[in-house]
Structure formats: structure tokens, C-alpha cells
Amino acid sequence: MSPRRPERRSEEAANAVIQAALDLCQEVGYRKLSIEGIATRAGVGKNTIYRWWPSKAAVLLDGLLSNWKLDASFPDTGDFVTDIKTQMAAASRTLGGASVFPHYRALIGEAQHDPELQRALWDRFIGHLAGAAADRIRIAQRQGQIRADADPDLVCELLYGAIYYRRLLTTRTADAEHTSAIVDLALAGLAPPGDDSAR
Amino acid sequence: MSPRRPERRSEEAANAVIQAALDLCQEVGYRKLSIEGIATRAGVGKNTIYRWWPSKAAVLLDGLLSNWKLDASFPDTGDFVTDIKTQMAAASRTLGGASVFPHYRALIGEAQHDPELQRALWDRFIGHLAGAAADRIRIAQRQGQIRADADPDLVCELLYGAIYYRRLLTTRTADAEHTSAIVDLALAGLAPPGDDSAR
Amino acid sequence: MSPRRPERRSEEAANAVIQAALDLCQEVGYRKLSIEGIATRAGVGKNTIYRWWPSKAAVLLDGLLSNWKLDASFPDTGDFVTDIKTQMAAASRTLGGASVFPHYRALIGEAQHDPELQRALWDRFIGHLAGAAADRIRIAQRQGQIRADADPDLVCELLYGAIYYRRLLTTRTADAEHTSAIVDLALAGLAPPGDDSAR
Amino acid sequence: MSPRRPERRSEEAANAVIQAALDLCQEVGYRKLSIEGIATRAGVGKNTIYRWWPSKAAVLLDGLLSNWKLDASFPDTGDFVTDIKTQMAAASRTLGGASVFPHYRALIGEAQHDPELQRALWDRFIGHLAGAAADRIRIAQRQGQIRADADPDLVCELLYGAIYYRRLLTTRTADAEHTSAIVDLALAGLAPPGDDSAR
DNA sequence: CAATAAGCGAGACGGTACGTCCAGTCTTCTT
């Protein structure tokens, strides 16, 4: 999925391609985005795209990564609940914003038909975010802020899964309030107060 | 999204179309599925498809619904935890099985580029499942089996979101064990035992 | 080589294609003539061309035929020498003219790389001309105007071959004077006067 | 058309290019022959080809010349008829043979779209053959073996034109028998025996 | 009980984009 990166490659052309893809996707939407269109807009031969990327989605993934800077670093103020809410709100603002979310969402959608893309999306993007979250969770566990017997990966799925579920499958919107509510609910658990049967 | 259903419609042709779509999607994958191919396989004019469905995804959605029989009914043995685990395991077996999941997944993927499809998918399918789950949750709340102050929809998102997250975004697999672990974790909450600060 | 001609075919589109091909070939030359260009100029989908013709040369052949009207009929005034000279001069004027010769020549050139085209060119065009000439020669033979033991086809080759040789291979030009000289020479034979050794 | 021949030129590379072109043309045919393919097969940079030849046809012409050795010398036994038949049969065997004719034919075909190539083909190849033939004809004329008032060039056209006509335009084959029959016919002339009107 | 309208299979149509190949130019590194 990730393009080869030899020395001979023209960085100028590569950047033009990525930028053109981002712009066009914004303008006409992912469905009408075409390799041909990207090439024309970027002033580049189609071959130059096919030489370095396997699909338009791969170009967009590169675009996403170059914009996102991958500062997946988690805040660590010492208070896990605050930190996770801060991070989720920030992610919702950037990744979920109007300039990024359409691309991100299109990639996730495309990945459902393209196993290679799915893997690339995970390996080069989502996996890093999830990994950073899991690391922060482990710290919190060591500090006794969340239960030590929970699998950090499972915790990630619980927290982030709820956000993605809402954004990708429902017709409701996700905002900071929502992410906060999800964190609170996950923290408290579903079992009624005083019922320690599940603990 | 949903096709018109007048009297003059040939049910024979419609069924042939749906079956051809399901078969072809299985054989060549959603990406290579084409209206033209469906028409040929079904022995049907292209127009007959365009007359009743707006896209190949809409045909597949009909196929999904006709297979799923919409038995979204939740078990109710009186024990919420057992019931939810039973239901999730069942759903994982059917919806997540090799004969249905590829179609379902393709629809979800496609819906990320097609707001109409997303709405149809929710209104005619996922929404019903989520609604049934929310109903069961409300019963459990009334019976004091889970905390009464939790928004049932949020609970749904927490439980099902984790499953979808794993199946759609990660490269790991989801089985009954996983769904069970998710339920346990959600029930217990992340807060360490004895820490009632979040309750 | 010859296109299928079923009922469903749009004559309007076919004519547009042929005309566009002739025009473009005139304007940019055969080398730069492209199916793509023809389609665009004709306001027609590329498929419509590929559906009915195997190559741009086949389109041009149709164009040549539709312009030439195939009035391969030979004059017959009773005097063979006059008639053949008349016909050759006429052919040189039309087929060899600036509006037809470039197309004709391009077809002949292309046929050297394409056996199917060569056969089509012969069967649908040159063969008819040669056949009409051979017929006229047979009449002349019956009337005792040319020797009866000569193979009419061979006579054709001798007369027309000289013309094509000059036009296709040399850098000299062919005009009515030239064709007339060729006929005279062929008629008289190379053997010196009074030498009947070859007769 | 003819390549520049400076001192710095690598003869090794030039030979590899010519040989690769001949081989590839034999294998895949002129139509699918490409500069790129030749360069790869010859183990040579594309630029090296572009530096010395203007087109793939020019390379082939060089190949033709290097194979043909240009032994355009005409036999001269004193008997023109025998000599011309000998020469034509020989030419038919070599130039018309399976290892040369495809290349030769392709060049002639290509020359119909490329005036420069046509001129080069004449100047560097066909013209020499025709010139040698015309010389031999002039000798025969001086010896009174063929009529002195015939333009030697016209005689060439008559004799060779018939051969080329058959090979390039008809679907019949040309062999020694055919060339012999053409010579006989041309020698005797078309006029009926005893009719000296044309002489 | 025709006529008439709708749905139907079929497939041609103008288009768009695909992914590939190659042209011809240019740059880099090697000999």
C-alpha cells in the first residue's frame, strides 16, 4: 500500500499529486475522484501516479498522513479521565473536522472493499493512534486510575468504537459532549451502583 | 433507496436480480460487481434494474434484508447479561459469517460515500437492530439490572461500537469470546474496583 | 474487415464516423489520426467505432468506398487502347487526386502490416477494379485487339503495376502522359522491331 | 534519414540496436515493434537510439542494408532475357524470402505515411536496384536486344512494377515462374502477332 | 374485446475512466 520511495522519485510531482487528490476529493467527492482527474490537475502523467501508488485511496492516505503529522502523542497531565477526554475532543475536532473527515471517512469506506488498504490504513494511521491510546491506558493502570485487569486494547475498542460507530453508521453527529459522555459511561460501567457482581 | 413497489413489477425478475447480485458479489467481490454484470447474470434488461433500484448497493441491501428476515427480536430470559451475550454471539455468527459479512461490510463501506445509502442502511437495517437492543436495555434498566441513568442509545454505541470497530478497522477477528469480553468490560466499567468516583 | 451491418446500427453515427475520419486524415495525416480523435470529432463514443470497425484503416476503407461509388465500369468504345488510356487517366485523376490519394495510399501502406486489411482492400476495392480491367481485356482479346494467349490478370499486373510502382515507390509523379507511355510500351513490347523471337 | 556517423559512436551499441530491431520485428511484427522494446532487447538506453536514428523504420532500413550487402550488380551473360530472369528470380528468393520480405514490406508500407522514409528507401535501396537494372537495360539496347526507343526507367517500372503489384496489393504469391511470365509478356508486348501498328 | 399502456429482454448510444503502453525528453550516475 505504501509507495516505494527510491531516490529517483520526483518529490515535486509526488507533492503535486497528493495536493491535487486532496483538493479534488474536497471539490467533487471521493466517488467522482479519478486517477485521470488527479493527474490532469497535478500536471502529471497518469503513469507517474500508477508508478508510486496502487490506487487513488493510497494517494489520499498519503495526503492524510502528511496533513496529520502523526502527532499521536497523548496528553499526560496525570489525570487519565481529563487526558482521554482532551484527546478525544481534539481528535474529533481535527480528524472529525470538515476538511479532514470526508477524506478519512472515504478511506475507511474504501478499505471495506480493499484488504490491502485496510491493512495500510491500520498500519500507517489508526494503529498508531490506538497504540498511543493503549500506552496511555497502561500508564493509567499502573497509577491505579483504571482497573488493572482490563486489556488495554479492549479498552480502546470500547472507547473509540463508540465514536466510530456513531460517525460511520448512525445519522447522528459526534461532538465533544458525546465523547465525554461515552468516557463517563465506560468508566462507570453499566452495572447499577452498588452491584459489584461484575467486578 | 427502497425501490418502488407497484403492482406491475415482475417479482420473478426482481428475485433474479437480487440473487444474481448476491452471487456475483460473492464471486468477484463488490468492486467488480456491475449493474451490467448483474443484468446479464439475471437474464434481465439493464433498465429493469435501473427502474427499481438506484444503485448496485441498493440491490445488495435488498438482498441482505431478504436473507436476514429481520428477526431482530432480542432474547429475554430475564438475565440481561446472558441475553445480550447470546444475541451478540448469534449476530456475530450470522451477520459476521462468510456468506453475509462480505455483503454487509461492502454496504457499510459504500455507505461512507453515499449519504442516501447510509440512511437507508440505518433505517432499514442497523436502526432496527439498535432499536431492539435499546428496547431490551430499557427493560433491563426497569428491572434494575443495569444502571438506570444511562442513555440506552449510548449503551448500544458502547457495546456494538466495539464490535464494529474491531471488524471494520482492525485486522483482528471478532468472535463470541470477544463480544463476551466486551460486554463484561462495559458492565464492570473501567474505574478500578472500590473507586466510586465515577458513579 | 468489413463491418457488420445489422438493423440496430445507427446510420447517423456511422456516417459521422466515416466523415470525421476522412476529414481528420486530410487535416492531420494518417499517422496522427486516432480512433479517439475520430470519436471526438464525430461526437460519438469510442465504443461505437470499435463495435463496427476493427481499426481506423477499416473506417477509411469504408470512406474510400462510399466516395468512390465503385463505378469500376470500364469504357468500351471498341478501341481497347483508347479505352484503357481513358480509364487510366480517369483513375489517375480521381484516385490519384489530392483529395483521395492520401487516404488510398495510407490504406495501401497500412495493409502491408495488416493481412486482414490487405485482403479487405483487395476484395472490396482493388480487386473490383482489376476484375473490370480483366473483363475489358478479355473483350479486346476476343476482338483480336490484343494477343489472345496473354493471361488477362498478368496484363493487368503489367499495366497497373507500373503505375503503382511509380506512385508508391519512386519519387516521380504519375500523370496521364505517364500512363499513356506505359500502355504504349506494354503494347509494343520490349523486343526490337522485326524481332519475333519472343512472339 | 541516414544516421549521423561521428567518431564517438559506439559501433557495438549500433549493431546491437539493429540486430534487436530485426529480431523483434521478426518475432512480434512491425506494428508491435517499439523503440522501447528495441532498447531493452539491445541493452541500450533509449536515448542512444534517438541519437542516431529518427524512427524505428530507419533502424530497420539500416538492418536491411547491412543484410543485403547491396550486391545490386546485375548479371551480364550477354543475353538480356536470361539475365533479367536470373536477377528477378534471385531477388525474389532473397528480398522476397521469409527472413527479409516482412521487414522490406513493412518499410515500404511505412514509407507510404512518411515521405522522408520513402525518399531514404529509394535513395539508399530501391533506387540502386532500379539504377542497376536501367544500366543493364541500356547495355541490352546498345546490343540491339531490346528496342532502343524505350525509356529504360519506364522499362524498369513495367517489369518490376508488375512484381511489386502482385506482392503488395494482390493476395497471390510471386515466384520465379511469375517473374519469368512477366518478362516474356513484356518482351512480346500485348499487341497481337503480326500487328505492327504499335511499333 | 380490442386497444393501450406498462414492464420486459436486448442491446446500441454518448460518455468517462480504467490501467497499459509507448513516444520523446530529460536527468543522473557510470564508464
Added chain:
DNA sequence: AAGAAGACTGGACGTACCGTCTCGCTTATTG
């Protein structure tokens, strides 16, 4: 300084489908 290697822009290839359309044919009301 020439050559090999190969990336570059650009154009055309031939294919696959799109969504629209027109054509006859069948079928099922409805005037």
C-alpha cells in the same frame, strides 16, 4: 562525452461500465 538506466509529461490504446435510449414482444387492465 557517450552510454545505461529510468523517471518524467503526454497521448492513445482497447476495455468495461455508466446511465439513457429505442426497439419489438408479452401481458394485463380498462374503456
